[in-house]
Amino acid sequence: MRRIISVLLENEPGALSRVVGLFSQRNYNIETLTVAPTEDETLSRLTVTTSGSDKVIEQITKQLNKLIEVVKLVDLTEGAHIERELMLIKLKATGAQRAEIKRTVDIFRGQIVDVTSTVYTVQLTGDSDKLDAFIQAIGATAVLEVVRSGVSGIARGEKVLSI
Amino acid sequence: MELLSGADMIVRFLQDEGIEYIYGYPGGAALHIYDALFRQDKVKHILVRHEQAAVHMADGYARATGKPGTVLVTSGPGATNTVTGIATAFMDSIPMVILCGQVASTLIGEDAFQETDMIGVSRPVVKHNMTIRHPEEIPEVLKKAYYIAASGRPGPVVVDIPKDMTTPNERYEYAFPRKVKLRSYNPAVRGHAGQIKKAVDMLLAARRPVIYSGGGVVLGGASAELKELAHNLNFPVTSTLMGLGAFPGTDRQFLGMLGMHGSYEANMVMHHADLILAIGARFDDRVTNATEKFCPGARIVHVDIDPASISKTIDADVPIVGPVDSVLKEMIALLKESKGKPDQDALNAWWKQIGEWRAFHGMRYETGEKLLKPQQVIEALYKVTGGKAFVTSDVGQHQMFAAQYYKFDKPNRWINSGGLGTMGFGFPAAMGVKLNFPDEDVVCVTGEGSIQMNIQELSTCKQYDLPVKIVNLNNQSLGMVRQWQDMNYESRHSHSYMKSLPDFVKLAEAYGHVGMKIERIEDLEPMLEKAFAMKDKLVFLDIYVDPYEHVYPMQVARGSMKDMWLSKTERV
Numbered sequence A: 001m002r003r004i005i006s007v008l009l010e011n012e013p014g015a016l017s018r019v020v021g022l023f024s025q026r027n028y029n030i031e032t033l034t035v036a037p038t039e040d041e042t043l044s045r046l047t048v049t050t051s052g053s054d055k056v057i058e059q060i061t062k063q064l065n066k067l068i069e070v071v072k073l074v075d076l077t078e079g080a081h082i083e084r085e086l087m088l089i090k091l092k093a094t095g096a097q098r099a100e101i102k103r104t105v106d107i108f109r110g111q112i113v114d115v116t117s118t119v120y121t122v123q124l125t126g127d128s129d130k131l132d133a134f135i136q137a138i139g140a141t142a143v144l145e146v147v148r149s150g151v152s153g154i155a156r157g158e159k160v161l162s163i
Numbered sequence B: 001m002e003l004l005s006g007a008d009m010i011v012r013f014l015q016d017e018g019i020e021y022i023y024g025y026p027g028g029a030a031l032h033i034y035d036a037l038f039r040q041d042k043v044k045h046i047l048v049r050h051e052q053a054a055v056h057m058a059d060g061y062a063r064a065t066g067k068p069g070t071v072l073v074t075s076g077p078g079a080t081n082t083v084t085g086i087a088t089a090f091m092d093s094i095p096m097v098i099l100c101g102q103v104a105s106t107l108i109g110e111d112a113f114q115e116t117d118m119i120g121v122s123r124p125v126v127k128h129n130m131t132i133r134h135p136e137e138i139p140e141v142l143k144k145a146y147y148i149a150a151s152g153r154p155g156p157v158v159v160d161i162p163k164d165m166t167t168p169n170e171r172y173e174y175a176f177p178r179k180v181k182l183r184s185y186n187p188a189v190r191g192h193a194g195q196i197k198k199a200v201d202m203l204l205a206a207r208r209p210v211i212y213s214g215g216g217v218v219l220g221g222a223s224a225e226l227k228e229l230a231h232n233l234n235f236p237v238t239s240t241l242m243g244l245g246a247f248p249g250t251d252r253q254f255l256g257m258l259g260m261h262g263s264y265e266a267n268m269v270m271h272h273a274d275l276i277l278a279i280g281a282r283f284d285d286r287v288t289n290a291t292e293k294f295c296p297g298a299r300i301v302h303v304d305i306d307p308a309s310i311s312k313t314i315d316a317d318v319p320i321v322g323p324v325d326s327v328l329k330e331m332i333a334l335l336k337e338s339k340g341k342p343d344q345d346a347l348n349a350w351w352k353q354i355g356e357w358r359a360f361h362g363m364r365y366e367t368g369e370k371l372l373k374p375q376q377v378i379e380a381l382y383k384v385t386g387g388k389a390f391v392t393s394d395v396g397q398h399q400m401f402a403a404q405y406y407k408f409d410k411p412n413r414w415i416n417s418g419g420l421g422t423m424g425f426g427f428p429a430a431m432g433v434k435l436n437f438p439d440e441d442v443v444c445v446t447g448e449g450s451i452q453m454n455i456q457e458l459s460t461c462k463q464y465d466l467p468v469k470i471v472n473l474n475n476q477s478l479g480m481v482r483q484w485q486d487m488n489y490e491s492r493h494s495h496s497y498m499k500s501l502p503d504f505v506k507l508a509e510a511y512g513h514v515g516m517k518i519e520r521i522e523d524l525e526p527m528l529e530k531a532f533a534m535k536d537k538l539v540f541l542d543i544y545v546d547p548y549e550h551v552y553p554m555q556v557a558r559g560s561m562k563d564m565w566l567s568k569t570e571r572v
Ligand SMILES: Cc1ncc(C[n+]2csc(CCOP(=O)(O)OP(=O)(O)O)c2C)c(N)n1
Pocket: B394, B395, B396, B397, B398, B399, B421, B422, B423, B424, B446, B447, B448, B449, B450, B451, B473, B475, B477, B478, B479, B480, B481
């Protein structure tokens, strides 16, 4: 099952490589990974999406917790949560396609953020499924380049991940 | 406050931390530190002949005392030479701090002379590693290093020290930090009361119980508690390779080691148990055999300081995360309070069954007429040392024979590389023990393959006067490899035979020690007696043993705990 694990990490050199190293060392997979400092500059917030049996996920969270620089973590998929990913996508846009793409972007509530005579660059946020669906709707032939940020996530309601 | 250079701070910190011995080897990036060592005499440095040996020495000390060992090496090759030693300590959760020189911070990343990314290289085999970024940080970083190494589930910690952090004429304020604060690291200090209660209820309800004790009981200093609990309940106890000695090897309730080369009775008891109390053990593949066939009727209580060790390979019914000594104390107290007892009829029937297994197949081997059997040597060693020696070992058949036939009655006396299985570990580990326990017998049980992996340390022993005894079970082959080739490769002995072994007696003598060769059964005990009577001499006993001997029992691959070879021809 796909899981989103959110980690508060000491914002120190080498801390990230420890997390990434753990995944490869123990044969866990990383689907997406995002990381940036938080409002407290001594901490980074890291979100990793991974998949595996319950036993594997249990090991992943336990092993992550063992890393000295991991301050706290939560498996967001255990509760209600919000998940977002940002995509920048460059699309071939000429002739009749231009209007068609514009319509699709509107349906998905994306924005065209850069335009040339032959290319649209589109910005889209949503959960990963929505981004996949957009690419599918546009059709692979129109896609020139895709950049995805990887998933960021946060729990719904009062629950917070903080120290 | 005092003003000290980074190098002086390091040495001063070691003094203040109460470190008596460090083990190491100098080189460019560590020379400021070595100069600081020269200018004092409190911290004594042992110069090994290869950095791997420095780490194993520190490791041997740590295993015998429970305190972190300390290593000092230079950057690049000095640091990379420590990696096998660090991995060995990591796999067995041994507390240790490794101080590595590094090129100056201004040169890092430029492929400078003797630059290696030691933080990157060591990452998968350390509990933690850290770089000094400013000389002022030295006391705090070192304090953290020792704290992390020794607390929780112990392990090695590497500290990378760029040369410009130790510049002699740049001085900074030094104060010894009494405490460390780490918001992100809080090892459990006691087990969950509700879980402990549940576990105790299960102990009382058990009809076919067994205590499966591991290295964590030795590391966690819980031997006394284990004995008390097991004796109060009259439960049988088996131990992993790493846990030997925590429960007395000569106790009636002791079943011997379990697992791949465990005793028949230990593996039978495990397989048929209805309750397994696992303490400081990690259900390693050398213990469980095929996990899907593991102990089908057993409910499992698992006590460990490391939550990640619980339900990693075998699911626990009642997990308890906490220090083993405190958890066992609470169990003992609850049992006393409850005044309950397990069903005595069931327990008696269980002991009767165990007695039958014992009678069917105790630890045994066939003695020959002429050739010495390795097991025989271990039994003689046990006798001559009164069962009281510190015994270190290398890796191979000799290691298993030592574990099976030397009955350890105390913890911290059996010192071997269980997790990584590092040939070359035993001799330097014995040196680390001997240095710190000069009045005790310290023996390294080894093989002619393993001993050659760190044989150069004979020289270190001469320099520092370390009269360890080396018991070389010389079967003229990489015996354990050969055994597997006999069993799985139709005796095709691919590269498991070493031609041109050295004359170990002459070799020992060349280094200034005593060598003895033993070939005949009747010489065994008298020569051992003679060797151990030479208290102040390193004696290398080169003992020729049957090259065709196998280690038994041996679990049948991919079987359950109870599927074993008992000899070359008997399979149960
Ligand atoms: C550094 C290292 N290399 C290889 C091995 C694989 N190995 C395990 S046991 C063994 C043979 C050891 O031979 P010896 O020391 O003579 O002991 P014996 O089995 O003959 O008693 C080998 C090669 C190992 N454990 N460690």
